[in-house]
Amino acid sequence: MCALVSEVKRTAIKGFGWQTSGVFVQNGVQFLLSLVFARLLLREEYGVAMVAFTVAELASLLRVAGLAQACIASPRSDDEVRNTAFWLAQGSGLLYAAVLFLGADLFSSVLGASGLAPLLRALSIVQVVDSFRVVPFALLMRHLRYRDNAICEAVPFVVGAATAFLLAAVLEPSDRVWALMAMPLTRIVVQAALFNWFQPGIPRGWPDRKVARELSASGYTILGSNLPSSLLELIPTLAVQQRAGEVAAGAFRIGNNLMVPAARIGHTANYTLFPILAKFRDDVERLQRSILRSMRTIGALAMGILAWAWVAAPDLVPLLFGQAWLNAVPAAQWLALASALRLYTYIGTNALLATGREQPSLVVWTGSLAVGVGALYTIPMAAGDPTPGAVALTIGTGAGFLLSVGALARALQMRPVDVAVALAPALVSGGAGIAVGYGAGALAGGGPQWLHLLAVTVGFAAGFLPICGVLLGGGPYSLLTLRGIKQVIQRN
Template structure:
C-alpha cells in the first residue's frame, strides 16, 4: 500500500475511532460538569497545567525520532524506552517536590492533587515507545479502538466517584485510570519488549533530532498554557474552570476535525521525499478545511445553546469563550500541519523560531487582556493568531517551498461558504428560532447550517470540493463511494 493510501486509510480509522473516543470523553466531561462545582474543576485544571507542560519535556522528542527513522532498530528502541522511563520518573519526582512545597505553603488540596497527577507521568513515559511503534506502522485502528475503551472505562469510574461525592478526586482518579488503562492496552497491542541494552550513540542521535524539537514543543505547550496560568493566578480557579469549559468545546472540535490527520501526518510525511512534502501538506490542509471551517464557525454560532445543554446553566459564561476561540479556525487549519511537515524534512529550527514568536505575542496579549476577564483573553488570542499567521506562511515557504499566496488561497472556498453559513445560522437563532427550547433550537441550527454550507460550498468552490472528495472516495465503504460518486458527477 502506498504512503498516500496508508495516510488516508489511517486517517479515516483515526477519525472514526477518535470521534468515538472524544465523544465518550466529552460525554463523561459533560456529566462531571453537571455533578461538580466550578471551584473543583478549577483546582484540577490549575494543577494539570504543570503536568501537561512536564509531559512535553519528558520524552524529549524521542517518539518522533523513532517514527522518522527508515528502519526499526531494537537497540535504538530499547535505548529510547529506558531514556523515556528515566526522564518521566525524574519529571514525576520534580512535580511531587513542587506539590510538597505547595502543601507547606498552605494549599494542601492543590498540593495533593499535583502530587497525584504527577505520578501519571511515569505511566505515560513507559508507553511512549510502544505508541510510537504503532504510529510508525500505521496501527491507528488498534491504537484508537483500544485507547477509546480505556478512556471510556476511566470515565465511568470518574462519574461514579463524582456521583458519590468525591469532588476533586473524581477528576484526579479519572485521569490516572485513563493513563494506566491506555498504557496497558497499548502494551498488549504491541508485542515488542525492551532489551536491557543502552546505546550512547543512539542517545546522541535522539538528542540531535529532539533538541530543537523538544524546544519547539515546550514553547508551544507553554504558549497554550500562558492564558490558563494568568487566569489561575490573577482571576482564580472559578474563572479558570469557566475558561477551560469553553476551551473544552474547542478541543472537541479540533480532536474530531484536525487532530486525527495531524497524528498520522508525521508518519506519512516522514516517508515522502522532501520535495513532495509541500504538496502533501497542501492536500491535507485543503481536505481538513472542508470540515474544520463549518464545524468551528458553526460552533461559534450555536455556542450558547451548546454550552448550556452540555454542561449546565452554571457554565453559561463559557459560551462566549467558546465562540471567541472557535473563530481561530483559519490559522488553526494552516498551523496544525506545519510542524509535522517541517519535522519530516528536518527543519525543526523554523518551528522553534515560530514558537518563540507565538509565545512572546501570546504573553503580551494575555497581560493586556487579563484585567478584562476570560472572554477578553479568548478574543485577544484569536486576533493574535490571525495577525501572526504570515509568520507561519513564510516559515512554510522557506521550509517546504510553498508560496505564501498559494497556501493562503487554499482555504478561500470553504472559508467563504462557512462564514456565510455561520451568519445565516446566527440570524436564524436570534430572529426565527428564538422562541424554541435550547435543544430544538440547537438541532434546527445544526441542520440548517449543514444544508446551507453544502449548497454554498458547491456554489462557490465546485472544483475544489469535487477534487478533494475524489481523493477520499476510494478509501470509503462501497455504499459511500457510490453516493459520493453520484454527487461529484452531478456537479
C-alpha cells in the first residue's frame, strides 16, 4: 500500500510538472497577446473582442458538456469510449457552431455590443474543429500521459500567436481585430492535429447506444456540477459589458488576464489530480490528506502570484497596457482576491467530482453563482468602470468558498479547523509579502514607475518567499530555486 501511495504521489508530481510547463507557455503567449493587442486596438474594439471570446468560451463549455471528464472516468475500454464519444463530440460541435453562426445578431443585440456578430460567426468554426480534440485529450489523460498532453496544448498557442502577430503587422489598423481572431482559429486547428497525432481519436468501429447513454449521463452530471463554476468565470464579463459598456468589459478582462497564471496553476493541479483521485473514491482518509496537501502547497504557490498582483497592479497595469487602461487597476486587485477564493473552492470540489460526489459540488457552485449573479445585477455600475463587477465576483467566490468548507465537512468529514491550518502558509506569507511590498514601494518614493514596481516586487519577494518556504516545511531559501520548489512539493 505504501508503495502504491508513493507511486501515485510520484505520478502526480511528474504530471503536475509537465502540465505546469505547458501552462507556463500558454500563459506567456496569452499574456503577450493581451499586452500587444490592448495597445494596438481601440479600447472599444478590444472590449468587443473580449466579449466575443467569452461567448465562444461559453459555447465550448456547453458543447463539451463534461464529455471529456466522463471519458476519463469511464470504466469502458479505450475502443468503446473512442467509438462512441467521437460521434457525440461531432454532433455537439455542429450544433453549437450553428448556434453561434445563426445567433450572432441576437447575441450582439442582447449584449449591446456593436461589431460582435461577425466575430462570433468567425469563432463558430472553432466549435467544429475542436470536436476532433475531445476524445484524444480524454484518452491521453486516462493513461496519465501528461507530457504528451502538455506538448499538444502548448505548441498550438505559439503557432496561433505567431499568426496573430504576423497578421497584425500586415493588416490595416481598422482590421487588426481580425488578427486577434486568427489566434484561436489557428491554435485549434494545430491543436486538433497534434492531439490526433499523439493519440488517434478517429473511431475504429460503430458507436454503441448503451455506451452513449452512459457517457451522456455521466457527462451531463459532471456538466451540471461544472456549469455553475464555469458560468461564474464567464458571466461577469458579459454582465459588465451589458451594464458598463465595451471599455469596462475590456478592462475587466485585462484584470482577469493578470490573474491567469495563478488560476492556471490551480486548474492544472486539478486536472492532474482528477484521474488519480478517481481511483481512490472509496478511501475517505486518503482523500482528506490529498485535499489538505493541495490546499497547503498549491494554494501557497498560487497565492504568491495573486498577492504580488494585488500589490503590483497600480504600476503593472499602466506599464504593460498603457495609461488608457488605468481603470483596470482596482478591478485587478479585487479579482486577485476573487481568484484566491475560487482556487480553494476548486480544490475541494474537484475531489468531490472525481470521487462521484457530484451533488455537494453542485450545491457549492450553484450557491456561489447565485450570489455572484445577484451581486452583478444589483451593485450600481457606471459606464467604463469595471470595479463593481470585480467586487460582485469576489462576493460570489467568497460565498462559494464558505459553502465548499461546509461541503467537505459534510461529505468527507473534514474539520474546518484542518482547512484553516492548511490555508495558513498562504495567508501568512501572502500577508507578509503585501505588507513588505507596500513598505518598499513607499520607501522608493515617486521615481520612475518601473523603478517603483521593481521595489515593490523585491519587497514582496523578501516578505513572501522565506516565510512561505519555512511554513511549507523547507527553509527560507527553498523557494528561490526550481530544485527547492520541487523538494517542497515532494515534502508536502
